Amino acid sequence: MEAANYKTRADAPKLIExxxxxxxxxxxxxxxxxxxxxxxxTHQVFGHQFISRVTDQKLIxxxxxxxxxxxxxxxxxxxKQAF
Numbered sequence: 001m002e003a004a005n006y007k008t009r010a011d012a013p014k015l016i017e018x019x020x021x022x023x024x025x026x027x028x029x030x031x032x033x034x035x036x037x038x039x040x041x042t043h044q045v046f047g048h049q050f051i052s053r054v055t056d057q058k059l060i061x062x063x064x065x066x067x068x069x070x071x072x073x074x075x076x077x078x079x080k081q082a083f
Contacts, residue, residue, distance in 0.1 A: 013083045020079050037067050041077040046070045 004011060004018035020040030027035045036047040049065040 016083070035067065037071075039071075039074065040079055041074045043078055 001015060003021075004014040006012075006015045019038075020043075022038045022040065025031055025036040025038060025045070027033075034048050036045050038045050046067050047070070048067060049070055050061060051063040051065070052059050052061050054060070
């Protein structure tokens with residue numbers, strides 16, 4: 001909302017364009033699950049995938065898939081649709 005200088009509902013197109021322009025979302029207090037990547041064309045967020053197992057009543061991280069491994073081809077491009 002800050003990037004779009006959103007003030008009223010009339011600013012919605014600017015907000016959508018600002019969000020669609022985002023890509024990298026770094027890990028932070030606001031995103032404790034870890035880094036993410038936003039695809040503005042599909043409005044999808046991708047993040048690391050964690051595979052764990054329980055051993056001796058403890059959760060053990062076995063594998064972390066990269067963000068790139070979770071991507072798939074775009075079927076749509078919402079950035080080209082009219083408001």
